[in-house]
Amino acid sequence: MTQTDMDVQQRLPFDLDRIRRDFPILKREIHPGKTLVYLDNAATSQRPVQMIAEMTRFYRDHNANIHRGVHTLSIEATDLYEQARQRIARFINAPRAEEVIFTRNTTEGINLVAHSWGRKFLQEGDEVVITEVEHHSNIVPWQMLRDERGVVLKYIPMLPDGTLDLDYARQVIGPRTKLLAVTAVSNALGTITRLDELIPMARAQGALVLVDGAQSVPHMPVDVQALGCDFMAFTGHKMLGPTGIGGLWARMELLEAMDPFLGGGDMILTVTMAQSTWADVPAKFEAGTPNVAGAVALGAAVDYLEALGMDAVRAHEVEITDYALRRLGDVPGVSIFGPPQAQDRGGVISFELEGVHPHDVGQVLDTHAVAIRTGHHCAQPVMAALSVPATARASFYIYNTTEEVDRLAVALEEVSRFFGVRA
Amino acid sequence: MTNEPSLLDDLYREIILDHYRTPRNHQEMEAPTCSAEGANPLCGDTVTVSILLADGRVQDIAFGGQGCSISQASASMMTEYVKGRTVQEAGDGARAFQQMMTTGEPQDLEGFDDIDALRGVAKFAARVKCASLAWKTLEQALDGRAEPVTTDERTESND
Numbered sequence A: 001m002t003q004t005d006m007d008v009q010q011r012l013p014f015d016l017d018r019i020r021r022d023f024p025i026l027k028r029e030i031h032p033g034k035t036l037v038y039l040d041n042a043a044t045s046q047r048p049v050q051m052i053a054e055m056t057r058f059y060r061d062h063n064a065n066i067h068r069g070v071h072t073l074s075i076e077a078t079d080l081y082e083q084a085r086q087r088i089a090r091f092i093n094a095p096r097a098e099e100v101i102f103t104r105n106t107t108e109g110i111n112l113v114a115h116s117w118g119r120k121f122l123q124e125g126d127e128v129v130i131t132e133v134e135h136h137s138n139i140v141p142w143q144m145l146r147d148e149r150g151v152v153l154k155y156i157p158m159l160p161d162g163t164l165d166l167d168y169a170r171q172v173i174g175p176r177t178k179l180l181a182v183t184a185v186s187n188a189l190g191t192i193t194r195l196d197e198l199i200p201m202a203r204a205q206g207a208l209v210l211v212d213g214a215q216s217v218p219h220m221p222v223d224v225q226a227l228g229c230d231f232m233a234f235t236g237h238k239m240l241g242p243t244g245i246g247g248l249w250a251r252m253e254l255l256e257a258m259d260p261f262l263g264g265g266d267m268i269l270t271v272t273m274a275q276s277t278w279a280d281v282p283a284k285f286e287a288g289t290p291n292v293a294g295a296v297a298l299g300a301a302v303d304y305l306e307a308l309g310m311d312a313v314r315a316h317e318v319e320i321t322d323y324a325l326r327r328l329g330d331v332p333g334v335s336i337f338g339p340p341q342a343q344d345r346g347g348v349i350s351f352e353l354e355g356v357h358p359h360d361v362g363q364v365l366d367t368h369a370v371a372i373r374t375g376h377h378c379a380q381p382v383m384a385a386l387s388v389p390a391t392a393r394a395s396f397y398i399y400n401t402t403e404e405v406d407r408l409a410v411a412l413e414e415v416s417r418f419f420g421v422r423a
Numbered sequence B: 001m002t003n004e005p006s007l008l009d010d011l012y013r014e015i016i017l018d019h020y021r022t023p024r025n026h027q028e029m030e031a032p033t034c035s036a037e038g039a040n041p042l043c044g045d046t047v048t049v050s051i052l053l054a055d056g057r058v059q060d061i062a063f064g065g066q067g068c069s070i071s072q073a074s075a076s077m078m079t080e081y082v083k084g085r086t087v088q089e090a091g092d093g094a095r096a097f098q099q100m101m102t103t104g105e106p107q108d109l110e111g112f113d114d115i116d117a118l119r120g121v122a123k124f125a126a127r128v129k130c131a132s133l134a135w136k137t138l139e140q141a142l143d144g145r146a147e148p149v150t151t152d153e154r155t156e157s158n159d
Ligand SMILES: Cc1ncc(COP(=O)(O)O)c(C=O)c1O
Pocket: A042, A043, A105, A106, A107, A108, A135, A137, A138, A183, A185, A186, A187, A212, A214, A215, A235, B158, B159
């Protein structure tokens, strides 16, 4: 370890060795003698044994369908499911637990809003404003709504440094704007959105605000009330939880006014062959048997993060990102996209290695057991704005260490050598 | 360091890196008889193929686009193979190439010796589409079809 390395390690807000023991996958030898360096956390995080144990415990000891039985197991399962909702609500400081709808993922949450709110309340000529840095899941549902309903879709462009053009935002958000749908953190570049600027702009025009929290809820303290947004979608698999479970938070009066998303069991009050009446929120939006075990396990994942403290999670990510920005910046041929300061980013670094296509970078890194993401990161407009077909992206989480950043940096130097870009 | 060829050497054979660094027939063509564009949306690879036909033969061929070493080297090798051959032979080459990618077996085809270097790609499921792009685009150009080619049948992955 170098001296700076040790300094950084000492500043880290929690005991990384202890945390890493909770993630057995991090000990896996991907190739003989090469243990995993997992730097693809923006795609999905790894999972701690505590969460896995909670999921197993549910299936082993409490498994039953919810909301529909008088027997003990069904009551237990229902309680566990509802307790998970409460833990998640507290985690994002939702005023009421019932305002958290369980979904499969962020994508489903955004589609739910487009369907149940958009189709009911938006009319031809109404405007929805998104941004150029959105993940496809916060672009495509609005394009579909535009094509179906004649809603006008506008977007706030990205500046070359990866931040949003706030001056332009002031012009584009206007009296016809009914919704601003914006990500809290860009998954492609890591840029943190200035929600403190954008949300008041939208509110001043009487527009609602949907925040895509896929990259913020797992990584930093998030308080939906302090933000002043109306909808917040997030995903469990990026925050230590299982796949197939996520959440949508919305203000109660909106949820009450919105139409259901899917129709079926669990979401109705009464059904006759002529018509049905809807159940109360949140059941209205949770048709069919939900992912009960997933929700319970997501509750355990939230507990894990809360025990660390989200301020500490964020502080660790700033440290590691700051270290990585400097370390990767020193690797010959590496250029980094997005804001230069770790403070302005989530734990995401998108970069390019001169003369080597990202795909090849990722392939060679894999032989060093270094897992990164390469491609367009489901954000093709960002790639277009940067005039690159793809980038390589390293993204960090609670268990990543400065040694792992060093292994990435060393491996990148070998990539350059391998492709003969540098002698 | 061992002298055993690694999995990586299997993928990136020297001749592939050579074609990547100095691609052959990588230029524009003034008035092609037919051409096609192919893309790999997932990785952002693009390949364009322009062909000048005369008497049922590929008189000249050029490729453009950008992408990873495998996609660009494969395109470069494809143009070398196809140049001077009949349309029929070019089509046979494209089919043989795709056969090689699915089976990992060598193809007994005249002029395919260098191309055999790409056989190692068959072991890397994620890269097969990179290698196949140029050949599919070639077929598309020869068929004279206009719609863009994609070698990515999967829906895009999320992240
Ligand atoms: C910013 C952002 N929004 C939305 C999503 C979609 O999440 P999911 O695939 O879990 O629906 C992701 C990640 O995939 C993301 O990074």
